[in-house]
Amino acid sequence: MADTRRSLPQLLGDARRWFDEGLLAAMATTGATPVSLPQLQLFAVLDEAGTTVSELARRMGVTRQTAHQAVHGLVAAGLLEQTEHPTSARQRLIRRTPEGAHAHQQAELVLERLEDRLAERIGREAADALRAALEAPWGDPPAPGQA
Amino acid sequence: MADTRRSLPQLLGDARRWFDEGLLAAMATTGATPVSLPQLQLFAVLDEAGTTVSELARRMGVTRQTAHQAVHGLVAAGLLEQTEHPTSARQRLIRRTPEGAHAHQQAELVLERLEDRLAERIGREAADALRAALEAPWGDPPAPGQA
DNA sequence: CCAATGTCAGCATAACTGACATCA
DNA sequence: CTGATGTCAGTTGTGCTGACATTG
Numbered sequence: 154m155a156d157t158r159r160s161l162p163q164l165l166g167d168a169r170r171w172f173d174e175g176l177l178a179a180m181a182t183t184g185a186t187p188v189s190l191p192q193l194q195l196f197a198v199l200d201e202a203g204t205t206v207s208e209l210a211r212r213m214g215v216t217r218q219t220a221h222q223a224v225h226g227l228v229a230a231g232l233l234e235q236t237e238h239p240t241s242a243r244q245r246l247i248r249r250t251p252e253g254a255h256a257h258q259q260a261e262l263v264l265e266r267l268e269d270r271l272a273e274r275i276g277r278e279a280a281d282a283l284r285a286a287l288e289a290p291w292g293d294p295p296a297p298g299q300a
Numbered sequence: 301m302a303d304t305r306r307s308l309p310q311l312l313g314d315a316r317r318w319f320d321e322g323l324l325a326a327m328a329t330t331g332a333t334p335v336s337l338p339q340l341q342l343f344a345v346l347d348e349a350g351t352t353v354s355e356l357a358r359r360m361g362v363t364r365q366t367a368h369q370a371v372h373g374l375v376a377a378g379l380l381e382q383t384e385h386p387t388s389a390r391q392r393l394i395r396r397t398p399e400g401a402h403a404h405q406q407a408e409l410v411l412e413r414l415e416d417r418l419a420e421r422i423g424r425e426a427a428d429a430l431r432a433a434l435e436a437p438w439g440d441p442p443a444p445g446q447a
Numbered sequence: 448c449c450a451a452t453g454t455c456a457g458c459a460t461a462a463c464t465g466a467c468a469t470c471a
Numbered sequence: 472c473t474g475a476t477g478t479c480a481g482t483t484g485t486g487c488t489g490a491c492a493t494t495g
Contacts, residue, residue: 160344160411162323165316170361171307175441182444191485197307206334207452214314243452243494262341264307272481275436279370286451287311289422294322295414297329338461354476364461368478390470390476 172267179263181186186230195223196257203236203246232256319414332403333377342370343404350383350393379403422432 173190175263180188190194199214210220224247227233232253237245272280317428322339327335336345345359349383371394374380379400385391420425 157433161412161431162316162319163341163344164431165312165319166341167315167361168434168438169309169312171438171441172312175444176309176443180347189484191422194310197310207451216487217453218455222354222485224415225454225470230405241452241495244370246454261307263444264309266492268308271424271438274439275433279429279433279436282426283433284308284311286422286426286430286433287304287308287315289426291315291318291418292421294318294325295412295417297326311454338462352476352477362461363463364477365464367481369461372478388476392477 161221162167166204169269172264175267176260177221179266180256180260185259186232188230188232189226191223192227192230193260195220195227196253196260198245199249205244206247206297209247221259227253236244245267318418319411322409322414322417323407326413327403327407330406332406333379335379336373338370338408339374339377341362342367342374343400344394344398345409346394346404350395352391353383353394354443356394374400 156218176193177190180193194213195209198209206221206224207217210217213220223232224235226250228235232250233249234248234253235245238246267278268284323340324337327340340354345356349437352370353371354364356371357364360367366387371380371382375382379397380420381397381400382392383395385393396428
């Protein structure tokens with residue numbers, strides 16, 4: 154407590170770790186296919202219809218190559234599959250296998266429970282306010298020159 | 301928007317990136333000694349009196365070795381120094397050099413400004429609520445067995 | 448020819464585990 | 472002797488950039 158207060162970045166990091174640890178632990182107990190954190194993140198940006206790797210990369214905010222790597226791992230694990238695009242031969246659709254869909258639902262369920270747990274501990278209003286603040290449009294990080 | 305809402309971990313990660321990018325950019329323009337992100341994180345857990353590496357590791361939530369590595373880099377950069385512990389010969393105190401103290405203040409100032417900027421964009425109440433929610437005691441991540 | 452895509456390969460960073468010497 | 476500390480070393484994971492073939 155020597156310091157006035159902990160820095161926001163650090164608090165944000167701790168909060169994220171809280172969720173990540175809970176999620177990983179819960180997924181591990183399901184006994185199913187072990188997934189890494191970035192792979193879970195990839196799941197979060199998937200959609201039902203199927204998507205291309207480039208599109209996934211844009212949604213995750215990483216490069217095509219990074220997304221490709223994550224997809225590759227999940228394909229190898231049998232949770233995703235690549236199918237031919239109906240109209241375009243250069244694009245390949247990424248979709249979940251039945252097992253992948255199951256894991257996906259499992260992960261979303263765990264996340265919901267974690268959020269409920271958090272609400273129990275810090276109060277529903279605080280949890281809602283947290284989500285609201287995070288969902289608000291923050292814009293780009295301020296450039297120092299204009300500060 | 302196909303999905304109901306983005307996952308909290310992802311939102312938290314984005315928020316953290318927002319601060320990290322702004323902080324790094326601002327620090328870069330000061331022209332001073334270039335610091336990496338983990339090194340900045342290390343600065344955040346320092347105190348005036350001086351601390352041991354093991355203690356810093358505990359505060360950061362990482363292993364002794366990881367903390368040691370970060371300290372080593374900052375010592376090499378001239379921002380930190382290791383001095384002998386007054387009473388114990390096996391412990392070595394980590395303290396800031398004058399230059400390190402300057403960089404530290406600089407970083408804290410930038411962070412304050414970033415938080416103000418955020419308040420301008422999402423509203424003061426939302427920003428305060430965010431900090432309040434993050435500072436609340438979350439406890440340990442829930443174990444899946446008891447869910 | 449040009450732009451976007453999917454892919455492979457190499458590199459950098461940052462965390463980890465293992466091991467060991469030192470000292471209370 | 473035991474435990475905590477500081478340190479060196481190696482390893483793993485995750486992201487990046489560079490390069491190239493393919494296709495619309």
